[in-house]
Amino acid sequence: MQPKIDELKKIYDAFDSETAAYRSEAACTKGCAFCCTDAGSIDITTLEGVAIREHIGQMPGSRQAGIKKTLMRDMKKREAGRITPCPFLMKNNACMIYPIRPFACRRVYSLHNCNKQNPPLLNRHVVESAQKTIEALQRLDANGYSGHISYILQMLDSPRFLATYLAGDLKPEEIMDFGKSHRIIINKMVV
Numbered sequence: 425m426q427p428k429i430d431e432l433k434k435i436y437d438a439f440d441s442e443t444a445a446y447r448s449e450a451a452c453t454k455g456c457a458f459c460c461t462d463a464g465s466i467d468i469t470t471l472e473g474v475a476i477r478e479h480i481g482q483m484p485g486s487r488q489a490g491i492k493k494t495l496m497r498d499m500k501k502r503e504a505g506r507i508t509p510c511p512f513l514m515k516n517n518a519c520m521i522y523p524i525r526p527f528a529c530r531r532v533y534s535l536h537n538c539n540k541q542n543p544p545l546l547n548r549h550v551v552e553s554a555q556k557t558i559e560a561l562q563r564l565d566a567n568g569y570s571g572h573i574s575y576i577l578q579m580l581d582s583p584r585f586l587a588t589y590l591a592g593d594l595k596p597e598e599i600m601d602f603g604k605s606h607r608i609i610i611n612k613m614v615v
């Protein structure tokens with residue numbers, strides 16, 4: 425799995441270099457967490473989920489237990505139809521997994537200060553580059569899935585799903601009900 429995670433980081437780096445000139449015009453400031461609270465669903469691929477799990481695995485046990493509870497709470501709130509902030513957003517508006525945050529976070533910036541009436545405004549070239557990057561991430565994770573961060577991490581917590589995924593197999597029938605009810609997408613069908 426490590427070579428794939430290395431490749432994932434190369435894809436992130438390529439997007440960063442390709443769009444740096446545009447993103448240097450961002451109005452974003454440290455401590456702004458609009459994108460982590462109000463800018464839509466934080467969707468990730470399974471491979472990104474594996475990288476995040478590895479990062480979480482290096483945290484103290486009490487924090488890991490706290491994250492599990494937060495993810496469960498987040499899923500319950502979402503299922504009750506509530507808009508939830510990202511489960512990794514801390515009280516001081518910092519990101520708990522910043523070094524390994526997924527592409528859904530890396531691609532967003534804004535040319536103006538955001539609020540509910542003015543969502544993030546991005547340069548068209550960055551949007552196009554982000555779309556190509558998403559396709560590359562899905563190709564890299566061809567035996568994987570995409571969906572909201574809480575659900576993908578929950579799937580990876582299932583020993584059966586994890587074993588299938590790490591073996592390089594794709595058995596959507598194993599997660600059919602879970603996938604349908606939580607809008608999990610099979611990457612093979614997307615690309």
Ligand code: SF4
Nearest residue numbers: 460510512513519529
């Ligand atoms: S992973 Fe981090 S950067 Fe991304 S939405 Fe969550 S808190 Fe924000």
